[in-house]
Amino acid sequence: MDGQDSGRGRPGRRRSEESRLAILAAAIDLLAESGYAALSIEGIAARSGTGKQTVYRWWPTKADVVLEALAVKTDLHIPIPDTGSYPGDLRAFLDASFALARTPRVLEVLRALMAHAQLDPGFGDRFRAGFLQRRRAALGVVLERAAARAELPPHLSTRTTADIVFGVIWYRVLTTTGPGDLTDPATADELAAELTGLLTGSPG
Amino acid sequence: MDGQDSGRGRPGRRRSEESRLAILAAAIDLLAESGYAALSIEGIAARSGTGKQTVYRWWPTKADVVLEALAVKTDLHIPIPDTGSYPGDLRAFLDASFALARTPRVLEVLRALMAHAQLDPGFGDRFRAGFLQRRRAALGVVLERAAARAELPPHLSTRTTADIVFGVIWYRVLTTTGPGDLTDPATADELAAELTGLLTGSPG
Amino acid sequence: MDGQDSGRGRPGRRRSEESRLAILAAAIDLLAESGYAALSIEGIAARSGTGKQTVYRWWPTKADVVLEALAVKTDLHIPIPDTGSYPGDLRAFLDASFALARTPRVLEVLRALMAHAQLDPGFGDRFRAGFLQRRRAALGVVLERAAARAELPPHLSTRTTADIVFGVIWYRVLTTTGPGDLTDPATADELAAELTGLLTGSPG
Amino acid sequence: MDGQDSGRGRPGRRRSEESRLAILAAAIDLLAESGYAALSIEGIAARSGTGKQTVYRWWPTKADVVLEALAVKTDLHIPIPDTGSYPGDLRAFLDASFALARTPRVLEVLRALMAHAQLDPGFGDRFRAGFLQRRRAALGVVLERAAARAELPPHLSTRTTADIVFGVIWYRVLTTTGPGDLTDPATADELAAELTGLLTGSPG
DNA sequence: GGATAAGCGAGACGGTACGTCAGGTCTTGTC
DNA sequence: GACAAGACCTGACGTACCGTCTCGCTTATCC
Numbered sequence: 001m002d003g004q005d006s007g008r009g010r011p012g013r014r015r016s017e018e019s020r021l022a023i024l025a026a027a028i029d030l031l032a033e034s035g036y037a038a039l040s041i042e043g044i045a046a047r048s049g050t051g052k053q054t055v056y057r058w059w060p061t062k063a064d065v066v067l068e069a070l071a072v073k074t075d076l077h078i079p080i081p082d083t084g085s086y087p088g089d090l091r092a093f094l095d096a097s098f099a100l101a102r103t104p105r106v107l108e109v110l111r112a113l114m115a116h117a118q119l120d121p122g123f124g125d126r127f128r129a130g131f132l133q134r135r136r137a138a139l140g141v142v143l144e145r146a147a148a149r150a151e152l153p154p155h156l157s158t159r160t161t162a163d164i165v166f167g168v169i170w171y172r173v174l175t176t177t178g179p180g181d182l183t184d185p186a187t188a189d190e191l192a193a194e195l196t197g198l199l200t201g202s203p204g
Numbered sequence: 205m206d207g208q209d210s211g212r213g214r215p216g217r218r219r220s221e222e223s224r225l226a227i228l229a230a231a232i233d234l235l236a237e238s239g240y241a242a243l244s245i246e247g248i249a250a251r252s253g254t255g256k257q258t259v260y261r262w263w264p265t266k267a268d269v270v271l272e273a274l275a276v277k278t279d280l281h282i283p284i285p286d287t288g289s290y291p292g293d294l295r296a297f298l299d300a301s302f303a304l305a306r307t308p309r310v311l312e313v314l315r316a317l318m319a320h321a322q323l324d325p326g327f328g329d330r331f332r333a334g335f336l337q338r339r340r341a342a343l344g345v346v347l348e349r350a351a352a353r354a355e356l357p358p359h360l361s362t363r364t365t366a367d368i369v370f371g372v373i374w375y376r377v378l379t380t381t382g383p384g385d386l387t388d389p390a391t392a393d394e395l396a397a398e399l400t401g402l403l404t405g406s407p408g
Numbered sequence: 409m410d411g412q413d414s415g416r417g418r419p420g421r422r423r424s425e426e427s428r429l430a431i432l433a434a435a436i437d438l439l440a441e442s443g444y445a446a447l448s449i450e451g452i453a454a455r456s457g458t459g460k461q462t463v464y465r466w467w468p469t470k471a472d473v474v475l476e477a478l479a480v481k482t483d484l485h486i487p488i489p490d491t492g493s494y495p496g497d498l499r500a501f502l503d504a505s506f507a508l509a510r511t512p513r514v515l516e517v518l519r520a521l522m523a524h525a526q527l528d529p530g531f532g533d534r535f536r537a538g539f540l541q542r543r544r545a546a547l548g549v550v551l552e553r554a555a556a557r558a559e560l561p562p563h564l565s566t567r568t569t570a571d572i573v574f575g576v577i578w579y580r581v582l583t584t585t586g587p588g589d590l591t592d593p594a595t596a597d598e599l600a601a602e603l604t605g606l607l608t609g610s611p612g
Numbered sequence: 613m614d615g616q617d618s619g620r621g622r623p624g625r626r627r628s629e630e631s632r633l634a635i636l637a638a639a640i641d642l643l644a645e646s647g648y649a650a651l652s653i654e655g656i657a658a659r660s661g662t663g664k665q666t667v668y669r670w671w672p673t674k675a676d677v678v679l680e681a682l683a684v685k686t687d688l689h690i691p692i693p694d695t696g697s698y699p700g701d702l703r704a705f706l707d708a709s710f711a712l713a714r715t716p717r718v719l720e721v722l723r724a725l726m727a728h729a730q731l732d733p734g735f736g737d738r739f740r741a742g743f744l745q746r747r748r749a750a751l752g753v754v755l756e757r758a759a760a761r762a763e764l765p766p767h768l769s770t771r772t773t774a775d776i777v778f779g780v781i782w783y784r785v786l787t788t789t790g791p792g793d794l795t796d797p798a799t800a801d802e803l804a805a806e807l808t809g810l811l812t813g814s815p816g
Numbered sequence: 817g818g819a820t821a822a823g824c825g826a827g828a829c830g831g832t833a834c835g836t837c838a839g840g841t842c843t844t845g846t847c
Numbered sequence: 848g849a850c851a852a853g854a855c856c857t858g859a860c861g862t863a864c865c866g867t868c869t870c871g872c873t874t875a876t877c878c
Contacts, residue, residue, distance in 0.1 A: 012853030013843040019855075037323045042833055051856045056835070114378060115322035118315040119241040124381070132379055160372075160394045167371030168364075170378070174318060175336060177328070190364045194398070215876040216822020223824075246864055255825045260866070420827030421869040427829075445731045450859055459830045464861070519730040522786060526727035527649045532789070540787060568780075568802045575779030576772075578786070582726060583744060585736070598772045602806070624848025625847070631850075654838055663851045668840070822875075829868070835860105842855070847848100 015058070022048040023055055024069040031066065032105060036112035039066070063116035063123045067131065070109050080138050086146035087196040090165075093142055094188040097169050102179045110173050136162050153197035161195055219262070226252040227259055228273040235270065236309060240316035243270070267320035267327045271335070274313050284342050290350035291400040294369075297346055298392040301373050306383045314377050340366050357401035365399055423466070430456040431463055432477040439474065440513060444520035447474070471524035471531045475539065478517050488546050494554035495604040498573075501550055502596040505577050510587045518581050544570050561605035569603055627670070634660040635667055636681040643678065644717060648724035651678070675728035675735045679743065682721050692750050698758035699808040702777075705754055706800040709781050714791045722785055748774050765809035773807055 026048035030039050041062050045052040059065045078100060081092035101107050113131070117124040139162050146152050168191060176182050192198075230252035234243050245266050249256045263269045282304065285296035305311050317335070321328040343366050350356050372395060380386050396402075434456035438447050449470050453460040467473045486508060489500035509515050521539070525532040547570050554560050576599060584590050638660035642651050653674050657664045671677045690712065693704030713719055725743070729736040751774050758764050780803060788794050804810075 009845080010853085011845055011851060013855070015854070040833060041835085045856095049856085051858090052835080053837090053857090054855065057854075111322040115319035118319035118378060121381075128379060155397055156394055157390065160391060160398075163372045163375055163391070164368055164395075164398075167373075167375035168367045169371075171367055171371035171374050174322060174374070174378075175332060177325075186361065187364060187367070190360055191368075193359055194364075194368075213876075214822075215820065217824070217874040218822085220824065244864060245866090249825090253825080255827085256864095256866080257826095257868090258824065261823080417871080418827085419825060419871055421829070422827090424829070448859055449861085453830090457830080459832095460861080461831090461863090462829065465828075523727035523730035526723040526786060529789075536787060563805055564802055565798065568799060568806075571780045571783055571799070572776055572803075572806075575781075575783035576775045577779075579775055579779035579782050582730060582782070582786075583740060585733075594769065595772060595775070598768055599776075601767055602772075602776075622848085625850070626848090628850070652838060653840085657851090661851080663853085664840080665842090665852095666850060669849080818878090820875100820877080822873100824871105824873070826870080827868100828870100829866105831865075831867105832863105833865100834863075837858105837860075839857080839859100840855105841857105842853100844852085844854100845850105846852105847850075 016054075019048070019050045019054055020058070021072075023050055023059075023065065024072050027062070027065045027069040028105075031069075031109065031112075036066070036108065036115075041065075061116070061120060061123050063113055063120065064126065066109055067113060067127065070106070070113075078135075078138060080141050082145070086142070086149065086151035087192055087198060089142045089145065090196060091188060091192045093139060094165070094169075094192060098172075098183045098188060101169065101173050102182055104179050107173060107179050107182070114170065114174065132166075135166065139165060151196070153195070156195065164195060165191070220258075223252070223254045223258055224262070225276075227254055227262075227269065228276050231266070231269045231273040232277050232309075235273075235313065235316075240270070240312065240319075245269075265320070265324060265327050267317055267324065268330065270313055271317060271331070274310070274317075282339075282342060284345045286349070290346070290353065290355035291396060291402060293346045293349065294400055295392060295396045297343060298369070298373075298396055302376075302387045302392060305373065305377050306386050308383050311377060311383050311386070318374065318378065336370075339370065343369060355400070357399070360399065368399060369395070424462075427456070427458045427462055428466070429480075431458055431467075431473060432480050435470070435473045435477045436513075439477075439517065439520075444474070444516065444523075449473075469524070469528060469531055471521055471528065472534065474517055475521060475535065478514070478521075486543075486546060488549050490553070494550070494557065494559035495600055497550045497553065498604060499596060499600045501547060502573070502577075502600060506580075506591045506596060509577065509581050510590055512587050515581060515587050515590070522578065522582060540574075543574065547573060559604070561603070564603065572603060573599070628666075631660070631662045631666055632670070633684075635662055635677065636684050639674070639677045639681040640685050640717075643681075643721065643724075648678070648720065648727075653677075673728070673732060673735050675725055675732065676738065678721060679725060679739070682718070682725075690747075690750060692753045694757070698754070698761065698763035699804055699810060701754045701757065702808060703800060703804045705751060706777070706781075706804060710784075710795045710800060713781065713785050714794055716791050719785060719791050719794070726782065726786065744778075747778065751777060763808070765807070768807065776807060777803070 023044055026044050027039065030043055030047055039062055041052060041055050044062065044065060045055050055065065059068070078093070078096045081089045081096070083089050083092055101110060113127055117127040140158070143152065143158050143161060168187070172182050172187075227248055230248050231243065234247055234251055243266055245256060245259050248266065248269060249259050259269065263272070282297070282300045285293045285300070287293050287296055305314060317331055321331040344362070347356065347362050347365060372391070376386050376391075431452055434452050435447065438451055438455055447470055449460060449463050452470065452473060453463050463473065467476070486501070486504045489497045489504070491497050491500055509518060521535055525535040548566070551560065551566050551569060576595070580590050580595075635656055638656050639651065642655055642659055651674055653664060653667050656674065656677060657667050667677065671680070690705070690708045693701045693708070695701050695704055713722060725739055729739040752770070755764065755770050755773060780799070784794050784799075
């Protein structure tokens with residue numbers, strides 16, 4: 001996925017790992033200080049003590065820097081849960097997703113990346129392929145396991161189920177003002193119950 | 205919503221309706237030509253034959269211009285359907301929403317506004333209050349009617365139902381590349397069936 | 409020569425005389441501090457407390473700024489001498505020219521402008537028309553007066569006389585290292601004597 | 613003049629004559645294509661298929677490359693004429709000098725080198741010592757021969773004579789726009805006649 | 817009807833960042 | 848050690864917009 005094989009055998013100076021990390025760290029710092037809108041490649045280069053050219057050489061846009069920085073600094077890996085039952089797996093998946101999004105810095109970055117993806121079609125493609133699809137694939141594993149166990153409700157396609165799951169998560173991420181009101185405890189309950197066909201709970 | 209009472213009694217020249225419309229038209233034109241990212245207040249003023257100050261006097265950001273332009277040029281009013289039954293109303297609501305979003309220009313504008321709302325907290329507030337809440341309120345009427353008829357499935361709160369409806373719509377809007385693959389016909393079917401409790405438990 | 413009529417009657421804010429002078433002063437200062445090669449429009453804007461765009465709006469290159477700065481700060485006007493005789497006028501012209509060139513700052517600027525004129529054809533044209541031709545015209549007046557008095561030696565055309573006068577001055581300017589060795593007192597003597605036909609054929 | 617003795621006895625790889633010639637040829641080519649202002653060491657290295665370091669190792673500035681390239685590609689040697697008389701020698705010297713300067717490529721290079729010498733004191737020293745002084749020395753031989761034959765007009769010092777000769781040549785080189793109007797045939801006539809004390813010709 | 821008060825198109829202003837170019841330096845592996 | 852390759856930090860380029868601030872002018876209301 002990174003596109004360069006670190007140039008084994010090629011002539012020329014090798015990419016500086018030091019600069020790479022400095023750039024990612026600077027991006028994170030500046031993001032925390034002033035937010036994504038105020039982030040600039042100029043600023044990242046200055047803060048990291050590198051040259052603008054070095055940033056442009058390896059990342060096409062500031063959003064790509066942030067995407068990689070997020071992956072380096074934060075553990076974005078949401079483990080694919082395996083609790084033995086579909087309801088359990090789905091609850092675990094939802095809980096982990098909401099928990100991650102409740103981290104203020106992560107919340108802001110997710111918003112910024114999705115926003116940037118709308119404004120820059122090139123980054124949109126990279127974001128879909130490198131982030132959104134991976135998350136869908138993770139949920140896909142859960143759904144496949146459930147299908148193998150014949151636990152899936154019959155009337156919901158895999159696509160629509162995933163759209164509901166990620167739709168609700170992203171809608172909450174994009175339309176709430178702070179991490180506090182991202183979710184109430186009931187949301188994941190209701191959602192999991194609805195999607196797994198359990199009609200146990202009674203809503204408020 | 206516009207905050208001034210057209211200055212009844214105030215001295216001074218009145219706001220030029222001609223300029224207002226020229227600005228909104230220019231915004232729409234430029235948006236269609238080059239996309240939201242390339243849109244600028246400078247460009248809107250130049251294209252509309254007005255001064256930058258005139259734009260800044262009435263709209264805080266380019267997103268606000270676009271939001272108003274969209275309302276003027278396109279009929280954003282999705283009528284609150286009243287088919288007599290919850291399933292029918294919900295289907296109609298979903299169909300109208302997806303149909304609107306399938307208009308290429310509207311699709312792009314919706315994406316741009318949601319994106320801008322992420323990057324500019326001030327516009328985010330205005331967008332939520334002036335657009336998102338209105339749509340939720342419209343759906344709310346449908347749900348209230350259904351509640352009065354006791355058609356609501358017991359395990360889904362109003363909030364979660366709305367989150368699922370708008371979550372799926374927005375997720376599709378924000379993550380598909382073109383109007384073509386925004387929805388297949390089955391999506392609204394499945395969604396309406398799921399949320400109204402129809403087919404629950406029956407095999408596919 | 410300035411190309412704009414200060415916009416009497418035109419709409420829009422008028423050019424800031426304050427900024428104009430600040431830019432010219434900054435150019436002179438930076439030139440004295442670090443030399444022409446280190447001079448940049450970026451630096452001029454920063455030092456003068458103006459924006460780069462303001463510099464670019466009114467001057468196409470840094471050389472044009474320097475040319476105008478020189479005209480403002482230093483009195484480049486070499487009066488056309490009228491001593492009553494061609495030898496006297498020519499001596500006065502030469503003395504004034506060498507004296508001006510002996511001013512260290514002026515010497516450096518003259519060099520830089522002539523250099524820039526070689527590298528940038530557009531500025532070359534402006535420099536010829538706005539500076540070199542004026543100096544030739546001044547000498548032309550002296551030669552015309554001499555012709556009217558029948559004092560001109562018969563074998564030298566006006567063009568060649570001017571080429572010798574300015575050729576020697578510029579050659580000295582461009583090929584000596586410092587103001588000190590720009591001229592010895594004998595140079596102007598010899599040159600004037602030669603061009604006016606005095607002493608011709610007499611032993612030294 | 614180049615300062616290294618090709619490393620007799622030194623260890624390590626010897627300088628590549630192939631690279632040297634490729635660099636000089638690339639400099640000439642690029643100069644002809646885009647002019648001196650657009651010439652860069654980066655571009656020379658790329659065009660010649662060498663590394664930037666190789667250029668920097670052997671030449672301090674692009675002007676030094678051009679100076680050497682000119683010497684390699686064009687025969688800059690103006691033979692010291694010996695026609696038997698001072699007027700004949702001087703005419704021959706002037707004619708050869710103007711003829712060389714009339715070669716378009718040479719004209720451009722001479723301008724560029726003189727320009728660069730103004731902006732870069734280090735190159736200025738090298739240019740004076742390696743080029744200008746050599747030309748003065750050549751003229752010096754002519755003048756010495758004339759002195760030995762007692763042909764020199766008494767009132768002109770050697771220095772001033774040389775200043776007039778090179779002053780006029782360089783002034784023409786630096787202030788005319790194209791090779792076409794560098795000289796009319798009369799210029800060398802008048803100049804030679806004036807400097808040798810022959811008062812034969814009548815100017816136009 | 818004259819004073820006062822906006823709004824208007826125009827456009828200059830001080831800024832910030834863009835994305836690019838080249839400068840000159842420094843590895844890296846090969847010759 | 849020189850060489851081709853190429854990454855590095857630096858700094859300037861010229862441009863695009865930002866949001867603000869005059870300008871001269873055009874409506875409006877009010878005294």
